[in-house]
Amino acid sequence: MTIAFGDRLAAEFAAGRHLCAGIDPHAGLLAEWELADDAAGAERMGRDVVAASAGVAACVKPQIAFFERFGSAGLAALERVLADARDAGLIVVADVKRGDIGTSFAAYAEAWLAPGSPLESDAMTVVAYQGFDSLAGAFDLVRAQGKGLFVLAATSNPEAREVQQAVRDDGRTVAAAMVADAQRFNDESLADGSVGSGSVGSGSVGSGSVGSVGVVLGATLRLAEYGIETGGLAVSGTALPVLAPGFGAQGARIEDARAIFGGLGAALLANESRGILSGGPAGLAGRVRARAEAVAAALA
Amino acid sequence: MTIAFGDRLAAEFAAGRHLCAGIDPHAGLLAEWELADDAAGAERMGRDVVAASAGVAACVKPQIAFFERFGSAGLAALERVLADARDAGLIVVADVKRGDIGTSFAAYAEAWLAPGSPLESDAMTVVAYQGFDSLAGAFDLVRAQGKGLFVLAATSNPEAREVQQAVRDDGRTVAAAMVADAQRFNDESLADGSVGSGSVGSGSVGSGSVGSVGVVLGATLRLAEYGIETGGLAVSGTALPVLAPGFGAQGARIEDARAIFGGLGAALLANESRGILSGGPAGLAGRVRARAEAVAAALA
Numbered sequence: 001m002t003i004a005f006g007d008r009l010a011a012e013f014a015a016g017r018h019l020c021a022g023i024d025p026h027a028g029l030l031a032e033w034e035l036a037d038d039a040a041g042a043e044r045m046g047r048d049v050v051a052a053s054a055g056v057a058a059c060v061k062p063q064i065a066f067f068e069r070f071g072s073a074g075l076a077a078l079e080r081v082l083a084d085a086r087d088a089g090l091i092v093v094a095d096v097k098r099g100d101i102g103t104s105f106a107a108y109a110e111a112w113l114a115p116g117s118p119l120e121s122d123a124m125t126v127v128a129y130q131g132f133d134s135l136a137g138a139f140d141l142v143r144a145q146g147k148g149l150f151v152l153a154a155t156s157n158p159e160a161r162e163v164q165q166a167v168r169d170d171g172r173t174v175a176a177a178m179v180a181d182a183q184r185f186n187d188e189s190l191a192d193g194s195v196g197s198g199s200v201g202s203g204s205v206g207s208g209s210v211g212s213v214g215v216v217l218g219a220t221l222r223l224a225e226y227g228i229e230t231g232g233l234a235v236s237g238t239a240l241p242v243l244a245p246g247f248g249a250q251g252a253r254i255e256d257a258r259a260i261f262g263g264l265g266a267a268l269l270a271n272e273s274r275g276i277l278s279g280g281p282a283g284l285a286g287r288v289r290a291r292a293e294a295v296a297a298a299l300a
Numbered sequence: 301m302t303i304a305f306g307d308r309l310a311a312e313f314a315a316g317r318h319l320c321a322g323i324d325p326h327a328g329l330l331a332e333w334e335l336a337d338d339a340a341g342a343e344r345m346g347r348d349v350v351a352a353s354a355g356v357a358a359c360v361k362p363q364i365a366f367f368e369r370f371g372s373a374g375l376a377a378l379e380r381v382l383a384d385a386r387d388a389g390l391i392v393v394a395d396v397k398r399g400d401i402g403t404s405f406a407a408y409a410e411a412w413l414a415p416g417s418p419l420e421s422d423a424m425t426v427v428a429y430q431g432f433d434s435l436a437g438a439f440d441l442v443r444a445q446g447k448g449l450f451v452l453a454a455t456s457n458p459e460a461r462e463v464q465q466a467v468r469d470d471g472r473t474v475a476a477a478m479v480a481d482a483q484r485f486n487d488e489s490l491a492d493g494s495v496g497s498g499s500v501g502s503g504s505v506g507s508g509s510v511g512s513v514g515v516v517l518g519a520t521l522r523l524a525e526y527g528i529e530t531g532g533l534a535v536s537g538t539a540l541p542v543l544a545p546g547f548g549a550q551g552a553r554i555e556d557a558r559a560i561f562g563g564l565g566a567a568l569l570a571n572e573s574r575g576i577l578s579g580g581p582a583g584l585a586g587r588v589r590a591r592a593e594a595v596a597a598a599l600a
Contacts (some may be wrong), residue, residue, distance in 0.1 A: 006560050024404075026403050026407065028403075041471055045352070063407075064413065065398075065400060065404045065405070065406055065408045066407050068407065068408065068411040068419075069407045069408075069410045069411040069414075069417065070418070071371045071375055071376075071379055071411065071412075071417065071419045072373070072374075072375035072376035072378075072379055073372070073417060073418070074411075075371055075372035075375050076371075077374035078372075079371055079372055082337065095404075097400050098397070098398055098399070098401055099399070099427055099429070100365060100397050101455065101457045101460075102457070103326050103328075104324075104363050104365045104366070105394075106364070107326065107363075107365035107366050107368065108365045108367045108368065108369075110481075111365065111368040111369040111370075111371065111374075112488055114369075115353065116369070116527050117369065118371030118372060118373070119368075119371045127397075127399055127427055127429045128463065129399070129427045129428075129429040129430070129452055129460075129463055129464070130452070130457055130459070130460040130463070130464075131457065131458075131459030131460045131461070131463055132459065132462070133459040134457055134459055136476035151427055152430070155430050155450075157401045157402070157403065157430055157431065157434055158436065159430070159431030159433040159434055160401075160429075160430040161431070161469075162432070162468055162469070162477065163428065163429055163430070163463075163466075163468075163474055164429070165468075166428075166463075166466035166468045166469075166473075166474050167407050167466055167467050168462055168463075168465075168466045169461075169462070169465065169466075173466075174462075174463055174466050174474070177462065182460030201550065204347045228548075233330065257361045264550075
């Protein structure tokens, strides 16, 4: 039986796991780990983070750019990292930020989400510069194969505001509309039984209480500036998964997560990368555990 | 001596070449070619299109999603297609639509544009949902290594309008601002001598008359609806490269290109995929030549 992605998230949250551990094998961190700046180095870091995160973090999030820079060898290394994560039953959010239309976007969805694909992950980050429905090529994988999406909504870099705060025909900002569209997708999928306890979902791990399409929202932002309401969405039928970078080295404090996200934080994945990866492999397991506990405590 | 990407485009245009031949090995076309729907099939189609396009088309544009769906094997196949194109001196625009920030976007730029990278191409398509300056990690490769970018501005799918026609703080649409930002980058690079005949450019192939950062504009759109002016930009110091899908099967007529793009069409790359790829490998060279001639005639 296929379990809906949102139900898998709900099970993680029920177990007190909200940390998303980043896998960012860029040159600086590889040097700190005394690893070569090549595909083998990236693979070593990735497999170590997977081993340290299984049963401790809710998920891992490999930044695919840092593997892609090594070409096919980098993706082959990534495939071995992903296989480790599958063996460990650890959720993988592929941070690929793919976006396109029609058969092209469907091919990206096939690459990262189709069962049996060498790059198969549980969810992927996506960009909808071409409109929310440009992502339609992934919707069947979400509805029928237990896969998830995280749609970029509002991101922390200052130059992003020019696009994400732009105002649409309907008066909403681009970012607020991404949040609303993701929520609508989840509510409709629950209503028609295509995702959740009605069909794919298993009663043992959830009941459609968490959606399978989430958003990326930077934890360092003031969401009100985007017209994103943090109070109202908790009353909706499904909690919207929020993948939030920005905690730790980027400046947001996990202790402030409730204040930052309000009702939007009911299904929060707090991403941390540098705080976990800095310092090399020696203390890795301890750092992942410490950050997982801090996140759990803040969100309890 | 490194030749600026814009100068390489200018040389193609001077030779009457404006066609960008798509390489889209999706399942349907591979079946039509009697090729297996796998990495080897995609490689065969890609290498055939390269062979048919060298000296005939201005560039080839592989849609990377159709290779990525085969994982590392797909990228290895793509690497061999790219090597063929380099050997043939054919410009490659990697249609990857990558977008991210900081070191992550820089890693994508390294993957697709850095000299010596296994996936090295001449230019890549990029998405700036996180703001035009989120692309900064590629700017040095443009200025110093003769590489190019095509920034998604206005695309042909109807659901794209919700984002691309959204209005920014400064009153411009998101799409119009992408066009203006690309133009500004080119003008500033020419002014400070970092791209063009002053430094990287070679006097033998151009003089900064064509910029190295272009935009993607769908040929089926009415650009006025986006506030994109098609009259004024021709007076600028550098012509803005425009990569335009939508001709042929998608409905726009190449004969109408001048009417559609006006002054924006001075550095036009007309993309065609289905019209070239449909029908299998037998008549491929003839179809590429026929489309190249039709494009040249329409733009002469």
